[in-house]
Amino acid sequence: DAKTTQPNSMESNEEEPVHLPCNHSTISGTDYIHWYRQLPSQGPEYVIHGLTSNVNNRMASLAIAEDRKSSTLILHRATLRDAAVYYCILNDDKIIFGKGTRLHILP
Amino acid sequence: KAGVTQTPRYLIKTRGQQVTLSCSPISGHRSVSWYQQTPGQGLQFLFEYFSETQRNKGNFPGRFSGRQFSNSRSEMNVSTLELGDSALYLCASSFGQNNMNTEAFFGQGTRLTVV
Numbered sequence: 001d002a003k004t005t006q007p008n009s010m011e012s013n014e015e016e017p018v019h020l021p022c023n024h025s026t027i028s029g030t031d032y033i034h035w036y037r038q039l040p041s042q043g044p045e046y047v048i049h050g051l052t053s054n055v056n057n058r059m060a061s062l063a064i065a066e067d068r069k070s071s072t073l074i075l076h077r078a079t080l081r082d083a084a085v086y087y088c089i090l091n092d093d094k095i096i097f098g099k100g101t102r103l104h105i106l107p
Numbered sequence: 108k109a110g111v112t113q114t115p116r117y118l119i120k121t122r123g124q125q126v127t128l129s130c131s132p133i134s135g136h137r138s139v140s141w142y143q144q145t146p147g148q149g150l151q152f153l154f155e156y157f158s159e160t161q162r163n164k165g166n167f168p169g170r171f172s173g174r175q176f177s178n179s180r181s182e183m184n185v186s187t188l189e190l191g192d193s194a195l196y197l198c199a200s201s202f203g204q205n206n207m208n209t210e211a212f213f214g215q216g217t218r219l220t221v222v
Contacts, residue, residue, distance in 0.1 A: 032207045043111075043197050043213030044150070051208070087150075091207045094163045095140065095199070097150035 004088045009102040012078050020073040020101055022088030027068050032091040035062065035073045037084040038100075044087065047073065080105050109133065111200050111214035119220045125186040128217045132179050132200030138162075139181040140211065141173060144195040153196075156181055157204050185219075193221045 034049040087100040141153040152165040156175035173183040
């Protein structure tokens with residue numbers, strides 16, 4: 001299974017942008033980069049995904065390095081409701097979760 | 108449209124018993140995956156079904172099994188329950204056979220406690 005490396009935890013202030021990094025040096029050409037998050041006491045929730053180009057949606061942006069060995073999830077303006085565990089996943093036709101990054105938002 | 112529905116939400120069983128959990132995917136979705144979440148091991152992939160066939164399987168003992176029906180609803184069964192099987196069991200559904208370029212939708216999970 002493809003592997004990703006994320007920081008265990010991060011902190012950010014409310015209403016500021018958050019950049020969540022992910023390294024995936026063993027990514028293959030067909031692996032899609034997916035991000036999910038899990039809020040307390042809930043199932044995981046899809047955030048965004050991409051293959052090569054940067055992607056934007058209403059929740060976040062995904063910036064993918066040119067060599068695809070790393071990516072960054074960008075939350076443009078963090079709110080307290082964004083406090084969650086964020087998982088970066090290489091989807092090779094199944095979703096395998098790593099440890100993720102626990103994001104703390106400071107009011 | 109309705110989301111992924113898992114039943115029951117909570118369950119208490121005794122060691123040695125068996126348990127069956129149910130997952131109803133989003134209407135039109137044909138792929139269902141199951142995960143086990145524990146504080147120590149995190150989210151671990153159990154198996155995935157598509158059109159009533161198991162497509163992928165994680166590293167769990169044979170006590171863990173599943174099936175999918177023609178209406179895409181899925182069940183997972185755990186036999187001879189052990190204390191370590193206490194966990195949140197999550198189900199996810201997605202539209203097609205190729206999951207790489209599509210999002211998965213997760214249910215709220217079934218919290219199983221083995222005593």
